[in-house]
Amino acid sequence: xxxxxxxxxxxxxxxxxxxxxxxxxxxxxxxxxxxxxxxxxxxxxxxxxxxxxxxxxxxxxxxxxxxxxxxxxxxxxxxxxxxxxxxxxxxxxxxxxxxxxxxxxxxxxxxxxxxxxxxxxxxxxxxxxxxxxxxxxxxxxxxxxxxxxxxxxxxxxxxxxxxxxxxxxxxxxxxxxxxxxxxxxxxxxxxxxxxxxxxxxxxxxxxxxxxxxxxxxxxxxxxxxxxxxxxxxxxxxxxxxxxxxxxxxxxxxxxxxxxxxxxxxxxxxxxxxxxxxxxxxxxxxxxxxxxxxxxxxxxxxxxxxxxxxxxxxxxxxxxxxxxxxxxxxxxxxxxxxxxxxxxxxxxxxxxxxxxxxxxxxxxxxxxxxxxxxxxxxxxxxxxxxxxxxxxxxxxxxxxxxxxxxxxxxxxxxxxxxxxxxxxxxxxxxxxxxxxxxxxxxxxxxxxxxxxxxxxxxxxxxxxxxxxxxxxxxxxxxxxxxxxxxxxxxxxxxxxxxxxxxxxxxxxxxxxxxxxxxxxxxxxxxxxxxxxxxxxxxxxxxxxxxxxxxxxxxxxxxxxxxxxxxxxxxxxxxx
Numbered sequence: 001x002x003x004x005x006x007x008x009x010x011x012x013x014x015x016x017x018x019x020x021x022x023x024x025x026x027x028x029x030x031x032x033x034x035x036x037x038x039x040x041x042x043x044x045x046x047x048x049x050x051x052x053x054x055x056x057x058x059x060x061x062x063x064x065x066x067x068x069x070x071x072x073x074x075x076x077x078x079x080x081x082x083x084x085x086x087x088x089x090x091x092x093x094x095x096x097x098x099x100x101x102x103x104x105x106x107x108x109x110x111x112x113x114x115x116x117x118x119x120x121x122x123x124x125x126x127x128x129x130x131x132x133x134x135x136x137x138x139x140x141x142x143x144x145x146x147x148x149x150x151x152x153x154x155x156x157x158x159x160x161x162x163x164x165x166x167x168x169x170x171x172x173x174x175x176x177x178x179x180x181x182x183x184x185x186x187x188x189x190x191x192x193x194x195x196x197x198x199x200x201x202x203x204x205x206x207x208x209x210x211x212x213x214x215x216x217x218x219x220x221x222x223x224x225x226x227x228x229x230x231x232x233x234x235x236x237x238x239x240x241x242x243x244x245x246x247x248x249x250x251x252x253x254x255x256x257x258x259x260x261x262x263x264x265x266x267x268x269x270x271x272x273x274x275x276x277x278x279x280x281x282x283x284x285x286x287x288x289x290x291x292x293x294x295x296x297x298x299x300x301x302x303x304x305x306x307x308x309x310x311x312x313x314x315x316x317x318x319x320x321x322x323x324x325x326x327x328x329x330x331x332x333x334x335x336x337x338x339x340x341x342x343x344x345x346x347x348x349x350x351x352x353x354x355x356x357x358x359x360x361x362x363x364x365x366x367x368x369x370x371x372x373x374x375x376x377x378x379x380x381x382x383x384x385x386x387x388x389x390x391x392x393x394x395x396x397x398x399x400x401x402x403x404x405x406x407x408x409x410x411x412x413x414x415x416x417x418x419x420x421x422x423x424x425x426x427x428x429x430x431x432x433x434x435x436x437x438x439x440x441x442x443x444x445x446x447x448x449x450x451x452x453x454x455x456x457x458x459x460x461x462x463x464x465x466x467x468x469x470x471x472x473x474x475x476x477x478x479x480x481x482x483x484x485x486x487x488x489x490x491x492x493x494x495x496x497x498x499x500x501x502x503x504x505x506x507x508x509x510x511x512x513x514x515x516x517x518x519x520x521x522x523x524x525x526x527x528x529x530x531x532x533x534x535x536x537x538x539x540x541x542x543x544x545x546x547x548x549x550x551x552x553x554x555x556x557x558x559x560x561x562x563x564x565x566x567x568x569x570x571x572x573x574x
Contacts, residue, residue, distance in 0.1 A: 063154055064192035066176050067220030069169060069183075071229040072262075072441045078169050078183065080155040080176065084138030086130040090118045092148030099146045106141045107133070131174050132156045157183075161229065163271040164236045167287040168227060168263075168439070170387075171274040180285060182223065182439060184387045192220035224441045226262035231255055231550045235265040238545045239523075243269040246528035246538050252289040253546065254422040256520045258511070260442040261426065261435035263384070264519070264550075266290075266419075291388045293415035294524065297491030297535070298352045298473075299507045300411040302460055303424060305349060307372035308360050309456045316345050316459050322355045329406045334358050350466040352473050352488060354410045361409035362402060369405070370397035375434070375451040376424040378416055382437040392416045411491055422522040425509045428464075429485075429517030432457040461485045465514050477508055477540035479547045481558035485517070486510025486543065488535035493527070503527050508539035512547050515559040521547060 069078035086107055093100060100118060104111040107130040114129060121127050131154070133141070138151055157172045159165065170181020178187035195217030235253040243251045248269075255265040272284040286292070308314040325339030336355045340347060348356035361369060373379070379394030393415040400408070407413050419437060427434040432452035452460075464485035467474040473488045489507035492499040506525040511517040523539040523546075532538055 063176075064194045064217040065219040066155060066157065066172070066192065067190040067222045069190070069223045069225060071225055071227045071232075072264075073229070074224075075229045076160055077165050077225065077227065077229070078157060078159050081158050082135065083132040083154055083156045084135055084141075084151045085128065085132060085154045086138065086141055087126055087128050087150055087152060088118065089125050089148040089150075090121045090127050091125060093146070094118050094122060096147065099144075099149075102144055103129070103141070103146055103149060106137070106144065157274075159274045161232075162275060163273045164233055164267070165227070165229075166272045166274050167268045167285075167289070168225075168232075168266055169274060171277065180387065181287065182225065182386075185385050185439075186223050190220040190223060193218040226257070226260075226264060226439055226441050227266075228264045228550075228553075230553050231265040231546070232267065234549045234553075235546050236267045236271075238542050239267050239269055240271075242525060242538060242542045246525060246530060246532060248525050248529065248538075249527035250288060251526060252292075252418045252522070252524045253542065254289050254418055254522045255546070255550065256422050256426045256437065258426045258429040258517045258520050259435075260446050261423070261437050261448070262442055263437060263439050265546075287386070287388070288526075289418045289524075290384070290386045291390055291417070293390050293392050293417055294505045294507075294526075295412050295414065295491045295494070296416050296421060297411035297489035297505065297507060298354075299421060299487050299489030299509045299522075299535070300414070300416075301349060301352065301357050301409065301489075302428065302464060302487050303373055303376055303378075304357060304361055304369055304409045305345060305463065306428070306452060306456055306460050307364060307369045308345070309459055310372060310453065311364055311368055313363065314345060314360065316463055318345050319343065320345070320348060320356045320359055322348070322353055322359070325355065327355050327358055327406075329358065329362070330401075330403045332403055332406075334406060346463055346466045349463045349487070350469060350472040352410075352467075357409040358406035361405050366397040366400045366405060369408070370394075370400075372452075373414075376427055377420055377434060377451075378414065378424065382419055382423050384419065384437040384439060386419075386439065389419070390417050392420055411489060418522045418524050421507075421509055422520050425486075425511060425522065426517075426520035427451050428457050428460050429511040429520050430457075461511065461514055461517070464511065468510070473534070473536040474508060474510070474540050476536055477510055477543045479512055479544055479551065481560060482512050482547070482551060482556075483514035483560045484510055484512050484547075485514040486540075488540060490533065490535045504533045506533055506535040506538045508535050508543045510543055510547075512551065513556065513559040518554070518556050519547065519550065 066080040068076060070076055100115050101111045104114040142151055155176055157176060159169060168181055170179060170183040172178050172183050178184035196214040235255060239251050239253045251269045253267050257264055266289050268288045270284050319342050322336060322340045322343050326333055326335040334354050336353050340351055340353055343353060343356055373394060379392055381389045381391045404413050423437050431454045432450055433448040434451040435446045435448035464487055465483060466472055467487050468477050468484040469475065474486050477484055477486050487509055491505045493503040493505060504527065506528055509522045511520055521543055523542045525538045528538045
């Protein structure tokens with residue numbers, strides 16, 4: 001029986017069917033929800049845990065401590081000290097404009113600058129705002145308790161000796177990666193390997209718990225250099241004084257250990273302080289002793305003379321006619337300051353005769369000279385490993401013409417670095433053994449390779465001693481108590497259309513003690529001003545001063561007691 005309801009007919013059977021369908025639908029929904037809950041709570045528990053970890057677990061870097069650089073006696077040259085770095089989460093900090101002003105005040109930044117930095121990086125959750133703060137300053141930032149502001153521990157490189165060792169060490173960037181000098185050359189071993197840890201962070205990005213260590217940091221290795229800091233200071237002081245005294249453009253001093261090839265000291269002027277790089281000047285950052293090339297002038301003469309001795313045609317007493325004090329080679333007339341007449345090789349070197357050297361060189365086969373120079377390391381890097389080292393310039397012998405041979409004999413037409421020159425003199429000092437140059441401390445003898453015959457080397461040392469005699473051009477290089485072997489050099493600098501008439505490179509290179517050389521030294525003064533500009537006048541005194549101190553510091557026994565004033569004997573009172 002059908003009933004009407006609100007003007008329509010009511011069908012009970014139809015109503016029951018709809019109710020059953022509704023109940024069935026609800027049951028199905030309930031079953032689906034239960035199934036999903038089971039899936040989430042039981043079957044996908046690992047998935048949920050993983051998703052939760054993504055929101056709260058983070059991997060944080062643990063910086064590795066950079067290795068120290070020390071001198072040969074363990075004195076620190078470069079160390080890393082702990083500092084704090086401030087970073088922010090721009091997405092969190094942007095919500096608190098007043099806190100930005102507070103933070104800016106503590107990190108000593110302009111509030112507008114900081115606000116701009118934050119608002120322009122809202123897509124990031126990590127942003128540096130202050131690197132390498134002192135721990136005391138960083139503590140005040142931490143005390144603010146500003147949401148979205150965090151601190152992390154880093155290290156800052158410090159160089160205790162400032163500009164005294166600046167050119168050798170170089171420097172690192174803010175991330176402690178080597179950029180110049182030994183910091184760059186040995187960056188990989190000094191850097192070590194950063195560690196990694198897993199931490200829990202809260203909704204504000206703050207670390208609330210250290211969960212586990214994934215990888216412990218591996219500290220960098222310490223670098224024990226060959227540098228003797230005592231001699232380094234001596235060389236720095238004397239070079240700086242000379243550059244100022246002669247109003248020179250620049251200068252370099254290198255001290256090598258003849259027996260090992262170790263660099264005991266290397267300084268340049270002008271220098272720079274690696275602790276303060278606020279005023280970047282590329283000219284100051286350049287290690288001129290390694291990177292810059294110069295025409296060596298008369299400091300190259302000993303090696304051309306060595307080629308002459310090796311040829312068998314000459315002996316130290318051999319005579320060369322230098323009259324009338326000049327020689328014509330093609331269209332060029334080569335002259336001496338004085339006519340030396342019939343001069344021995346000893347006299348030619350002691351008086352630095354260009355005429356005598358030109359005649360000797362022209363009497364030899366070009367290959368004989370070239371082979372001697374290349375055997376001594378000219379035209380190639382010293383393999384010291386120092387970044388940016390130059391190989392110098394030495395053309396092939398087949399390209400040489402008579403005038404080129406003549407001028408090369410007294411140091412023009414080729415270019416060398418001060419380090420190359422020091423290595424070549426060290427080779428003579430080691431009686432013909434060429435040893436690789438190194439900035440790392442060496443224990444024990446270094447074999448090296450033979451570049452000159454022992455007899456030739458001994459003859460050359462004797463010839464070089466005559467240069468430092470009272471009548472030689474290098475008399476101002478004398479070191480009381482020690483025999484000195486060395487050579488002066490003065491070269492005009494190249495200019496547009498030829499050579500300048502008032503710009504010079506002044507050099508003294510020497511060995512001491514001459515009886516058994518221990519140290520090889522090169523002193524270069526670039527563009528001295530005033531009336532004194534010869535190598536014997538401006539560079540030789542620097543050699544004397546540095547060696548007078550260095551030999552005594554090293555405890556090298558004197559080999560010329562005739563120069564030492566007898567000690568006053570005081571009689572004890574009975």
